[in-house]
Amino acid sequence: MNDIRNEDGIMSDEFDVIIVGGGPAGLTAAIVAARNGLNTLVLERGEYSGSKNVFGGVIYTNTLRKLFPDFQKDAPIERPITRRRLTFMDEKSYFSVDYKNYGFRDNFINGFSTFRSKFDAWLAKKAEDAGALIATGVKVDSLLHKDGKVSGVISGNDQMEGKMVILADGAVSLLAMSEGMKGWPDPNNYGVGIKEVFQLTEEEVNKRFGITSKDGIEDLIIGYPTKYLRGGGFIYTFRDMVSVGVIVSLEALRKSEHYAIDIIEDFKEHPMVQDLISGAQIKEYSAHAIPEGGLRMISKLYRDNVMVVGDAAGLVNSSGIYLNGVEIAMKSGMIAAEVAVEANKKKDYSEKTLSVYERRMNDEILIEFRNLKDAPYFLENPRMYNYYPKFVNQMMEKMIISDGIPKEALINMIKGKEKWELIEDALRGLKAL
């Protein structure tokens, strides 16, 4: 294994691949590259991998399973997610679609909850075991160029040379921007996610959520949590903790009369959330930007000697009601590393060779985004956030209070124009799902 510096403080020889960012995308790339014998360096600005990272709570397991078929043995799993809810919420009521699969208890197909400080650190250890060199507390300031091509990275006064560089530096990829692989960020394509975690006991979590220790729940909540702005609230269960958070479109938030700091506090006060967390001690407050533009915002994925993976490439499959960033980040990291391994065999790191990365991404990942092509319409449709949550709840209330009133009277609650919109949205929604 290489050491970053020899006794004289001089960099050791050139790396086959330098990976900027030790999150799920970068670490997965490192594991695959190192396993295939590449001389691999990961640079992470945090004190340890995960220390700067924030997410809601669940990791899907396809790529993880490919990397580590028996990941259950030592991955920092809090709970398997066996129950998924989609909730429409207004100030005083909510309406949920609740799905539970007892099979998910053992196979983790629906993912598991964890914390990033633990998961990313675990993945970093695995990358080290595979032979990658991980340097934490190193912030890459810019890329090194030779003959107009990327040839390594610069951090402070240090330069590190690499045949290839993989940018895995997350949602705000300053490096992809400065390389011109990504434009100036558009607030339409990002949300801000804010999360609080609460301490309970394992028994209390089970009791309050009506689950056993073999179960975990994901609840995505639309309407009230974001002040009816585009986005959603989320609640996840951990072994003896609960996370409560919101993700709000930056475009919607910045132009609203609301403030990020208030939104989550008001959501927490909703009686449904209070039933789950009252009396629990808050342990952490955190926030992070999240790319959510889907296909539209995907950046240039490769150039001579360089590839962009994970959030840095805008790859979160977040349709607002379904968050899957980590799994896609890992998958893109895996594909990029496989392409790097091939390039290394051929000793050809040109754009042409690396273009296989984009082709494989198209075939293996972006196809999922394309299938969601109608989802943006559905999810960018403000009615989804500011109308239906209230509408569904009012319908339920009327139906219950007004027994005896004929159904037509209820239908007539919906005004003429809205009726057509409702039908159109329902059709598009069905297509998107």
Next chain:
Amino acid sequence: MGIDRRCAQGVEGSMKMNIDDRLALVKYKVDNRPHIILKDDKVCDTCEGKYCVHVCPASCYRIENNRVIFHYEDCVECGSCLISCDKKNIDWNYPRAPYGVTFKFG
């Protein structure tokens, strides 16, 4: 307390917390020089949206005497202000290592 502190107040019987109490739960190693700088105060003075104040989850942008004042110390490095300021008036960077935020859970 000006209009800038629109944060929820700690109220008896409520779990709402003001932002300073929430940020007190976060571990920071504060650098002695800021990692984010407002490029031109005059641009902020004439900015109608003041989007940074709306989107910052750490209340780093506060309005004091009708001016946007930026404090870098509580920044959780989320990137929202950079993305939201369409005047591109924010010179944004991550703190140099080993400074900035460290999350215990995340």
